[in-house]
Amino acid sequence: MGSNNFNDYFFSKSNFSHYHNLAFSGSSSGKMPINYLLSADYTKENGLIKLTKNDWTRSGFRGNLGINPLSWLKIEDNITIYQLKKDLPTYNVTDVYYTQPVNVPKNPDGTWGNNSAGILAGGLVDGGRNLETRFGFNNILRGVLSFFDKDLVITGSMSNKRELWKGNYSSLPFQVGYGPNDVRLVNVPGYITAVNGTVVQDIYDLFANYNKKIGNTILH
Secondary structure, rough: OOOHHHHHHHEEEOOOOOEEEEEEEEEOOOOOOEEEEEEEEEEEEEEEEEEOOEEEEEEEEOOOOEEEEEEEEEEEEEEEEEEEEEEEOOOOOOHHHHOOOOOOOOOOOOEEEOOHHHHHHHHHHHHHHHEEEEEEEEEEEEEEEEOOOOOEEEEEEEEEEEEEEEEEEEEOOOOEEEOOOEEEOOOOEEEEEEEEEEEEEEEEEEEEEEEEOOOOOOEE
């Protein structure tokens, strides 16, 4: 029989995650003032499951441009492109809390043990994966017009967002050793599912604001 601390067997005491960002920004004055920002970022976060890969990554790009082509007109454009990926086992690792210290995850012949710890470990390693990706694009275009010494301000904006979702989910049979020369498949029947989705979001705004002070009276 075993004598295991399954918290240490299934989980790492620590793991490594990292985030990187690179940005360039600047501006110019003159007849047509311009300001800009360009940035790129990358993030990878690793989970604490020790036996198999389980992580989340994000990579993105952002561009922001502001122009004043006329004294009464300001135009801004903000574009963001990003991709997210999630890769984790299908089996629920929280089943570790139902294991007993006397369980043995692996048999002497290398097969997964016929007990709660062995089936959980086999499921995490060989029982399928959940893979999800999301690719997104978002653009916000904004224009501001000012008239009558900036008493009247008209603002128009257009926001367009698109996301492509893709998911591949699998639950696969895996081998468990019931005894010498007795290896059986568990988690049968298995399944594989593919899911695709699209997010479309368009928002258009147009509004005006008027402020005028005449004596002690403010018109709004």
